[in-house]
Structure formats: C-alpha cells, structure tokens
Amino acid sequence: AQKVTQAQTEISVVEKEDVTLDCVYETRDTTYYLFWYKQPPSGELVFLIRRNSFDEQNEISGRYSWNFQKSTSSFNFTITASQVVDSAVYFCALKNQAGTALIFGKGTTLSVSS
C-alpha cells in the first residue's frame, strides 16, 4: 500500500528561523516520484518540487532545500531563514510509476510570525 505521513500537524516559528518539514512515505514500488506542494492561505496549490526514486541527489532552490533519503523513506523539506510569506500548508505527495494519482500526506501547517 502507498502512504505518506507528515507527522507534524502544525509548526510555528519566528521569522529568520530555519524549519524542517518531515515526510515519510511507504511504497512497494521501486520506481516512484515524490512531490512537495504549498497551499498558502489564498487556497491554491503550488507545485514546488518533484524527485524521482532513482535520483537521491538533494536539491536547493533559494531558501528551500530538500533531503531525499531512500534508506529511511523520507523526503524532508527545509526552509532557511523563514519569512512570513512562507506561512502555508505544505503537502508531501507520492506517485508510483504505474499509478495515476498523487497520494497526499495530511499536510503540515507552517505559521511564521514576525
């Protein structure tokens, strides 16, 4: 069975703090894809990143970085020097090679205060 667990329901930080959002996934497939999406208070879902199972290279994009570790089935997301605009719900998602849909975690609500 496929499953995505985001154990942190809510996280509150103060601006400029670093914060890591955890994502643990379960799948029996050897080929799969992992995603992060951001849902700001305005409600839209914004694609952030996709990582393929055969590519364990970590990625950095500005203040965002992602750590993919197959050994622990984790795909964690770190925001460095958080800003108020980072306040949102962040979803981790999984898709298998043959599957068509994204399997979402329950999301982590990040609140960044000034």
Next chain:
Amino acid sequence: DTAVSQTPKYLVTQMGNDKSIKCEQNLGHDTMYWYKQDSKKFLKIMFSYNNKELIINETVPNRFSPKSPDKAHLNLHINSLELGDSAVYFCASSQDLTGGAAIEQYFGPGTRLTVT
C-alpha cells in the same frame, strides 16, 4: 495566461440540486484530474482522465461524473448534492499520466462547494 482555471470559485447550493464545475487548462497537457479537499485539508483523488481512459476512484459516489468535451477541458458534474459533498474541489493537469518526464500536476485555484 492562467494555466489551469476553474469556474466558479464559490458555489453555494441546496441539497438535492445538480451542479457542474468547469475546468480548463491551456498547458497542452494530455491528462486531467479532479481532487477533493475536505474540511481537514485532506486531498484525495476522484478521477484521472486522458484521451485513452478514465480512472475512477472506487470510493467516489456515482453521483459524480467527469465530462470532457475536449483535451483541454474536464468538467465535474454532481447530481443530487448532499451535505457531505461540501468541500473544495481542485482540478489539475499533467503532461503524462503514469511515468515519464513531466508528471507533476498543476492545480487550478479550487472551487469551494457549500451544500446547505
């Protein structure tokens, strides 16, 4: 130049009514989807559709039906609306359906459906 658009953004209706939500994508993608986000923010697939097949999540009541007049549109029709149908419905699209280079899904802004 909106990539995935949905109308209406808000929909308030009474139990028992039939309603439709429209979705259009101008990304040239081959595959479109409908997701439901409940009051706890949980997102779940309802349908996946491309020009070859419609894949229905087995938990979706048959009161829900997707209709695709062409590759760029996937509308969601709901019959006999119930209170439990209240949710935010998201349309999405992707270039590829299964594996491939471009499978990330791009979402519309969502339609908040309230059934009274």
